[in-house]
Amino acid sequence: MRASKNIYLFLVPGFILYSIFFLYPTVSAFFYSFTDWDGISSEFDFVGVDNYIRAATNDSIFAQAVGNNLSFMLFVVIFQTIFSLIFAIILIKNTKFNIFLRALFFFPTILSSVSVAFIWSFIYDPSMGLLNTFLGISGLEALQQNWLGNQNIAIYSLAFTQVWFHTGQMLIIFVAGLHAIPNDLYEVAKIEGASKWQTFKKITWPLLAPSATIVVAYTTIQSFKAFDLIFATTRGGPNHSTEIIATYIYEVAFRSYNFGYASSISVIFMVIIAIITYLQFKVLRSDKVSY
Amino acid sequence: MKKSLFLSFGTAISMTILLSACAGDQGGGDASGSNDDTNNSGGNAEASEDQTQISFIHWRGEDTEVFDEIIEEFESENPDIAVEMNVYPSEQYQSNAQQMLRDGSVGDVFTSFPGSQFEVIRDAGFFADLTDEEFVSNFNAEAIEIGQADGQQLAVPYQLVFNMPVYNVDMFEELGIEPPQSWDEFIEMGATLQENDIQPIAFPGGDIGPNQFMNSMMMNNAPDEDIFAKLESGEESLTNDWWVSTLEDFQTLLDEGMISEDSLGIQQDSAIASVAQEEAAMLATGSYHMASLKEQNSELNLDFLPPITVSEDEAQYEGIHTATFMLAVNENSEKQEEAKQFIEYLSQPEVASKYANETGQHLTIEDVEYTSEELQDTAYWLTDKETRFQPRFFITNSSVENAVLSSIEQVLGGDSPQDAAEQAQQVVEENIE
Numbered sequence: 001m002r003a004s005k006n007i008y009l010f011l012v013p014g015f016i017l018y019s020i021f022f023l024y025p026t027v028s029a030f031f032y033s034f035t036d037w038d039g040i041s042s043e044f045d046f047v048g049v050d051n052y053i054r055a056a057t058n059d060s061i062f063a064q065a066v067g068n069n070l071s072f073m074l075f076v077v078i079f080q081t082i083f084s085l086i087f088a089i090i091l092i093k094n095t096k097f098n099i100f101l102r103a104l105f106f107f108p109t110i111l112s113s114v115s116v117a118f119i120w121s122f123i124y125d126p127s128m129g130l131l132n133t134f135l136g137i138s139g140l141e142a143l144q145q146n147w148l149g150n151q152n153i154a155i156y157s158l159a160f161t162q163v164w165f166h167t168g169q170m171l172i173i174f175v176a177g178l179h180a181i182p183n184d185l186y187e188v189a190k191i192e193g194a195s196k197w198q199t200f201k202k203i204t205w206p207l208l209a210p211s212a213t214i215v216v217a218y219t220t221i222q223s224f225k226a227f228d229l230i231f232a233t234t235r236g237g238p239n240h241s242t243e244i245i246a247t248y249i250y251e252v253a254f255r256s257y258n259f260g261y262a263s264s265i266s267v268i269f270m271v272i273i274a275i276i277t278y279l280q281f282k283v284l285r286s287d288k289v290s291y
Numbered sequence: 292m293k294k295s296l297f298l299s300f301g302t303a304i305s306m307t308i309l310l311s312a313c314a315g316d317q318g319g320g321d322a323s324g325s326n327d328d329t330n331n332s333g334g335n336a337e338a339s340e341d342q343t344q345i346s347f348i349h350w351r352g353e354d355t356e357v358f359d360e361i362i363e364e365f366e367s368e369n370p371d372i373a374v375e376m377n378v379y380p381s382e383q384y385q386s387n388a389q390q391m392l393r394d395g396s397v398g399d400v401f402t403s404f405p406g407s408q409f410e411v412i413r414d415a416g417f418f419a420d421l422t423d424e425e426f427v428s429n430f431n432a433e434a435i436e437i438g439q440a441d442g443q444q445l446a447v448p449y450q451l452v453f454n455m456p457v458y459n460v461d462m463f464e465e466l467g468i469e470p471p472q473s474w475d476e477f478i479e480m481g482a483t484l485q486e487n488d489i490q491p492i493a494f495p496g497g498d499i500g501p502n503q504f505m506n507s508m509m510m511n512n513a514p515d516e517d518i519f520a521k522l523e524s525g526e527e528s529l530t531n532d533w534w535v536s537t538l539e540d541f542q543t544l545l546d547e548g549m550i551s552e553d554s555l556g557i558q559q560d561s562a563i564a565s566v567a568q569e570e571a572a573m574l575a576t577g578s579y580h581m582a583s584l585k586e587q588n589s590e591l592n593l594d595f596l597p598p599i600t601v602s603e604d605e606a607q608y609e610g611i612h613t614a615t616f617m618l619a620v621n622e623n624s625e626k627q628e629e630a631k632q633f634i635e636y637l638s639q640p641e642v643a644s645k646y647a648n649e650t651g652q653h654l655t656i657e658d659v660e661y662t663s664e665e666l667q668d669t670a671y672w673l674t675d676k677e678t679r680f681q682p683r684f685f686i687t688n689s690s691v692e693n694a695v696l697s698s699i700e701q702v703l704g705g706d707s708p709q710d711a712a713e714q715a716q717q718v719v720e721e722n723i724e
Contacts, residue, residue, distance in 0.1 A: 039389075058721050125561055149553055150555070237697075238701075251690075255386060255689040257389070
């Protein structure tokens, strides 16, 4: 009985780390969101829910950042999930060539965001960039764009970069999920004369649901936190067209020195992510595989 | 059982402490600038027991080499002081310097940008008063006014930068183009250049273009130096003529093809390359890029060509200057005397001359001898030309600054000047008291 009490002591180190690195900052952010703290001075005043009212009613840039973030997230979640699933299905067999390709697709994931930003800034450069040059050589001049300078498409250009950046990572999760599906089911389907589409629809996709849930949830959170890539590429410009919530929080906290307001946006940010992730789990949830 | 349980628990705690200690080291690394993004150097980074080590923080990575030499010379003249220099990327410096200065352990000598960063540091009380220091008289009295507040000299700007377009003088001479003195002449100049397949202005709209070019574009449209102070106090509006006409001038440059349609996607390196390769005639940034241009094309003969956006007789200003890289002593430092000694050393004309010529910068120090060709060629802007201090640095609220810059991007993105001005004004109103 005493031993079972002592066993809780093992939780203490983890709890201490969790408290220092997660709990304390979260509670602090919540606390400061009700203040006008500038992040430097030792003094601040409580302003009640003014910061939240301002975010909801009197901050057009924040509203724009939320909209941009949702567009970015939708693009990334849809295309990253589809691409990684297709590649996983193609590369499912453990041949040497497939393993090499999987490693190749995974490679961007190990790069730093700043390196990725630098590479893609060069690719997207309108005058001497790789993409427009390639389109020009291919006779597709009509498709040449100002990829990061056009306010209407810049956020999608960055979303595509994000997809390129992380598809390999999601591919690995899907490959693991596919390998977990018993081969017997495919053999039965083959004997029964099921087409490839029917096999995918009735066997692969339902049994991949747990992996898909992880991929979609992780991609969503990643999309909301794509601060480093966007900051190093466009810094939210032009004209805030690539501003997402994370870059705006940085702007408010570290350029405008309004930590109180930035904290309130952070709390709203946290709530948005929590709601979206919860809804995704509700829709996609399938933690029990049934045959 | 009980013994092994406690042994395991003890091991877990020890591991936790060890990991925390590692994390602590990393955190310290950030503060002292030893992370990957910072450059940590100095003549004698490790101080001996009889030395006082001072920390010098700034954002000019390109000056590290010359500062290393200067620090080494300073340390040999002052053997009881060691200087540890930490260089941060300018963006990181602008956001994090205030935090680093807080406890006084870093940044005994630090630098500040004019404008919003200066205001924030001043409000936080991190500037030591330099008013009575003898070295202040080594600086040009007019140039260092920007470092004054409440009757005190809080910082002394070291560099004098010209934030206005740089142009290819030989190209103009070959094409028989005289530097324009009015807006009509400026547009005419653009047409001549385009007839010769030359892009008139290389404009890095993807990064610093708007915040640099706006200064010379508005200098004569809004000659009132308090215009942004009035904007922030609600007395002025971006929908008034001074800003709408500035945006209209940007639109004219775009419509006339003087600025490329793709300019919002162009970064400064790309713009520099196009001027260095003589595909473009002007670089819409400033004097700090002259060295890079010469490095890429040593044949270039460069000077400044700010746009005069009014008629010749209406023009009040001929260009833009900024006194920046403001040297200051941390009020929270316990080594203020040593820190002041270092600034005193930097302000000596022979030391400043070395810095100026090796970095290609004009300085605010009196009696500096400029030996480099590009500095000599442009030195007449210091004495013979009517330049005004960069208006952007009079915007103290960064959200307002962003609104102003965004309206330029909006116009270059195809929106009307009036709409862009109205939207920017809305953001201004959301952000002023």
